[in-house]
Amino acid sequence: MGLLNIVLLAVLFTCGFAKVVNITPCDETNEEVCKVSEVRITPCTQTNKCLFRKGSDAAISFDFTPNFSTSKLKTMVYWANGAVDLPFMGFGTNDACTYTSCPAQPGQAQTLNYNLHISKKLPKGTYNLKWKVWDEDNETGHLCCFKTTIGLA
Ligand SMILES: *[C@@H]1O[C@H](CO)[C@@H](O)[C@H](O)[C@H]1NC(C)=O
Numbered sequence: 001m002g003l004l005n006i007v008l009l010a011v012l013f014t015c016g017f018a019k020v021v022n023i024t025p026c027d028e029t030n031e032e033v034c035k036v037s038e039v040r041i042t043p044c045t046q047t048n049k050c051l052f053r054k055g056s057d058a059a060i061s062f063d064f065t066p067n068f069s070t071s072k073l074k075t076m077v078y079w080a081n082g083a084v085d086l087p088f089m090g091f092g093t094n095d096a097c098t099y100t101s102c103p104a105q106p107g108q109a110q111t112l113n114y115n116l117h118i119s120k121k122l123p124k125g126t127y128n129l130k131w132k133v134w135d136e137d138n139e140t141g142h143l144c145c146f147k148t149t150i151g152l153a
């Protein structure tokens, strides 16, 4: 195998199955506070609804630009299907600095990378996933948030 083929294979394996997915903004915040510019999910084939198999892992990465500064960035994922947001089962530490660079600076774009494990115990169906990243010192005023639709099969 030639060097070029090896390089092409490496590119395929690292980003070949990532999909930029559709997102909707959350009511709790706005683009002046924090702009989420792109959300990528691997594996995913549909931009409007990524389909995950239960018991599998999904890599999610997104770019966001906070309009605030903090060294204490927190994060959490929720199911947003009803009146209340249910925290995502099995989410790791909510210290966002584990998955993205800290401190956050106003106007400076940064990327958060997370590997989400889809529990076998979750019921099949379509869900709204809500992702939040916030300043621990100002949870309501300094908030990044987006929603995306996923399906569990
Ligand atoms: C950042 O926030 C300030 C004040 O809240 C606002 O005037 C400005 O337009 C915001 N910047 C962006 C890029 O939204």
Ligand SMILES: *[C@@H]1O[C@H](CO)[C@@H](O)[C@H](O)[C@H]1NC(C)=O
Residues within 6 Å of the ligand: 137, 138, 140, 141, 142
């Ligand atoms: C939280 O952030 C908002 C928006 O920037 C600001 O108006 C408010 O004063 C902040 N609150 C605290 C406790 O810092």
